[in-house]
Amino acid sequence: MRKSNRPESEPAHDSNANNTRASRRRDQRRRATRMGIAALIALCMGALAFGVGTSGAVAATVPPTATPTAAATATATPTPTPKPSTATPTPTPTTPTPTPTATPKAPTAAPTPTATTTPAPSPTPTATAAPKPQTVVSLTFDDGNADQQAAANTMAQYKLKGTFFINSGFVGGANYFTVANLTSLAAAGNEIGGHTVSHPDLTTLSSDEAKRQVCNDRINLTNWGFTPVSFAYPYASTNAAVQKIVSDCGYNSARGLGDLRSRFGCAGCAYAETIPPASKFITKALDEVDSTWTLKDLQDSVTNAEKTGGWVQFTFHHVCATTCDPLGLTITPTLFAQFAAWLAPRATTNNTVTKTVAQVIGGAVKPVVAGPIVAPAAAGVNGLKNPGMETFNPATGLPSCWMIGGYGTNTAVFATGSPTHTGTGAEAITMSSYASGDAKLLPQFDLGDCAPTVVPGHTYSLRSWYNSSVVTQYAVYLRDSIGVWRYWTSSPWFAASPTYAQAIWTTPTIPTGMTGISFGLSIFLNGKITTDDAELYDAVGAPGTTAPAAATPLVAPPVTGKVETHAGVAPATAPAG
Incomplete structure (x- = not known):
């Protein structure tokens, strides 16, 4: 051991100096520790500040931060307290031991960037064909x-x-x-x-x-x-x-x-x-x-x-x-x-x-509307339209308001009649190849323009002038409230006449529900008949006659004939419709 050069008279002074130096070394160590801790905190805070802040974001790379190094302080090695001795100890010179410099921490490695998945581009929509028009x-x-x-x-x-x-x-x-x-x-x-x-x-x-x-x-x-x-x-x-x-x-x-x-x-x-x-x-x-x-x-x-x-x-x-x-x-x-x-x-x-x-x-259902009502002819007034057959319908080739009727197996030819009873109009029917049925000229089956209106419960006087090579009779048809036409009844026969004669017959009582009437002298054998000047009167108030009338049935027959389906005549160039 080296001996101290101090004299024995200074022991107290030496002790104070040692204490001062020890205190200074402790302070230096504390400062170095605080500075190291501060550097470490700063480094961590930097990492947090530049780290991954949002899910999926890539962390920024933090450049290495130099950790502040505490200044190297020569710290004297404390001298052990000498054991009491009678001899005065020689002080041993103290060689300062350098404080190791704190090794800065390696910079925090930047986190490896997470590979960001680039979403695949959406496929280009396939062009959809425009919907077909309905x-x-x-x-x-x-x-x-x-x-x-x-x-x-x-x-x-x-x-x-x-x-x-x-x-x-x-x-x-x-x-x-x-x-x-x-x-x-x-x-x-x-x-x-x-x-x-x-x-x-x-x-x-x-x-x-x-x-x-x-x-x-x-x-x-x-x-x-x-x-x-x-x-x-x-x-x-x-x-x-x-x-x-x-x-x-x-x-x-x-x-x-x-x-x-x-x-x-x-x-x-x-x-x-x-x-x-x-x-x-x-x-x-x-x-x-x-x-x-x-x-x-x-x-x-x-x-x-x-x-x-x-x-x-x-x-x-x-x-x-x-x-x-x-x-x-x-x-x-x-x-x-x-x-x-x-x-x-x-x-x-x-x-x-x-x-x-x-x-x-589309559209709403509208209320029904009734067509105009046709009143019956007044007492004593002929209810027929164009009774003398003076006007003709060019579309049909027949007298206006008249139509062809007939059925069965036969050949009937209609033509303008001559001679006439009065005026210039008459209609002739020639029958041949007769096997069954009949043929006749009738007021048009319609809803009132041509066919006369009748009143249920009334009787009507039918009158026509004719000349014929064979017997004839009236065929009578009635119209109901719907507009359906049916055969009703026939009169007794009238004898053949080479000159004009008047056929007169009064109908039975018109049945309930009937609204219109049509009638005509029919031919039902091979031969010819010409008719003209037809008339229809309510039997009450009908004009008097000179010719005898055929007998009238006492009981009116029911209307049991088949439904007549005589459609109107089509225009020459029109479809059937």
């Missing part, structure tokens, strides 16, 4: 022919609905639907529409008669439990006045014919009607289907319309396997079924649907 097909049936039931059965099979335009005055007639048939059609979802009472060309009628035909037909259908809102013009014949009548009677639309392009006509026309139509009271339709139409014709009428969309109305009259209509307005049940089977699935494949006319047009 095409609506309406299957319509005219006149109420009973053979249309075959089409109705097929439509039910394929869940298709149609519109049936009905002449209420023919319902129940031979080969026509009955009310029960119509009820079944409606129950299956088909529409029952109007087609006039007795199928006349409305443009040839007076305004009042046209109103009776249209309005009263709608009343009849309504009274049978149907909701008629759609109408079809007989023969597709119309004008502005008729269209107004149809509207005024409460219908929401009315169909024409032959206004759309097809193989059969209207080459410059559109393939489809617009929805809504330009005019609801002359909606466009294809030519009526007849026996020359093929499946391709039917299909083409639809596919051509599908190019632009719109409304296509088909019109059918007879549905039968054989020739059931002399005009050829037929389609076979097989062909109709093939068309229906092709048409039905197009609702899902081509946006082509089948609807009734009412479904296409």
Whole structure:
């Protein structure tokens, strides 16, 4: 051990110096420790500040931060306290031991950036084809022919609905639907529409008669439990006045014919009607289907319309396997079924649907409106129109307000009669090849323009001038409140007469429910008869006569004759409609 050079007289001083130096070294160590801790905290705070702050974000790389280094302080090694000795110890010089410099911490490694997943670009949407325009097909049936039931059965099979335009005055007639048939059609979802009472060309009628035909037909259908809102013009014949009548009677639309392009006509026309139509009271339709139409014709009428969309109305009259209509307005049940089977699935494949006319047009159901009432002729007034046959109808070649009647197997030729009883008009009938039935000239079966009105409970005096090579008799027909005409009764025979004679007969009492009358002298043997100057009077107040009257039955027979279905005469160039 080295001895101290201090003298013994300074022991207290030496102790204080040592304490001061020890205190200074402790302070220096504390400062170094505090500075190290501060540097460490700063480094951690920096890491936090630049670290991952948001999920998915890449942490910024923190540059290494130098940790402050405490200044190197020479710290004297403390001298151990000497053991007491009698000898004065020699102080040992103290060599300062350098304080190790704090090694700065390695900079915190920047976290490895998390690979950010770049979302895959959304695939470019495939161009979707524009939806096909909707095409609506309406299957319509005219006149109420009973053979249309075959089409109705097929439509039910394929869940298709149609519109049936009905002449209420023919319902129940031979080969026509009955009310029960119509009820079944409606129950299956088909529409029952109007087609006039007795199928006349409305443009040839007076305004009042046209109103009776249209309005009263709608009343009849309504009274049978149907909701008629759609109408079809007989023969597709119309004008502005008729269209107004149809509207005024409460219908929401009315169909024409032959206004759309097809193989059969209207080459410059559109393939489809617009929805809504330009005019609801002359909606466009294809030519009526007849026996020359093929499946391709039917299909083409639809596919051509599908190019632009719109409304296509088909019109059918007879549905039968054989020739059931002399005009050829037929389609076979097989062909109709093939068309229906092709048409039905197009609702899902081509946006082509089948609807009734009412479904296409829409609109509220309007109240029914009655046509004008025709009063009976006053007492002593002839109730017939054009009784002397002085005016003629160029469309029929017959006297105005008169029509041809007859039935059975025979050949009857009608011509202007000569000589006449008075004036310039008369009508002659020549019968040949007679086997059965008869032929006669009758006041037109209508709703009052021509046919006289009668009162139930009254009797009427029938009078006509005639000359004939064979016997003759009156055939009498009555009209009921619906507008249906039926044969009622016949008079006794009148003898053949080479010169004009007057046939006079008073009817039995008119039965309840009857509103009109028509009658004529008939020929039912091979020969010829000419008639002129017909008259009808209420028996009460009728003018007196000089000729004897045939006997009148004491009891009125019931009206049991079949329903007469004499349609009006079609215009020369018009479709049957």
